[in-house]
Amino acid sequence: MKSEAWIFGVTSIFLVLVTPGYWLITSAGDTGGDWTGTSALAMTTLLAAMVTFYLGFHARRMDPRPEDRQDGEIADGAGELGFFPPYSWWPLWCASAIGVIVFSVAMAAWWLLIIGAVLGAIALMGLVFEYYRGLHAH
Known part of the structure; x- marks a missing residue:
């Protein structure tokens, strides 16, 4: 889960940089800014940060999965993956x-x-x- 935590971490950093820039660009006009877009970007930043902390927290406390190990093989991940329901109307x-x-x-x-x-x-x-x-x- 470390790779997923890194992906969301990079996304969080990107959004932390983009959100103030978006606010500055939209507030430069006569309209007073776009508070809807700025709020949406701020909430997206917080959501990405929350997922980053969750994945990082659990990545330290669990055994590495086969895809997280450098010496992991495809056969290490074999077995039952879960229940997948059939078609349903x-x-x-x-x-x-x-x-x-x-x-x-x-x-x-x-x-x-x-x-x-x-x-x-x-x-x-x-x-x-x-x-x-x-x-x-x-």
Whole structure:
């Protein structure tokens, strides 16, 4: 994880240098500056620094992974990598229900909001309990 910490560290340093420059360039005009862009860059700087400290903290306390060692081989990383779920239709139905809810709010059709909320609850339950029944049950 040291390589990832270095990548985010370099990104943090870059953003620390760019953010004041952006603020100076945008505040030179008559508009008074672009506070939205400056705030976004400042928050991005803080986020990158937070990830840098997290990765650096854990990189010191854990055993090096095969990709972090100089003598690491591809075979050292062999084995089970995790659980990767198969295809699922439930995210499509969840997104469709959210689409119905957003459309109902935009059109002020509150009756449609109730229908979208019910469909969304059903779709969310299907997504959560997908691996408890059917073809992919555990």
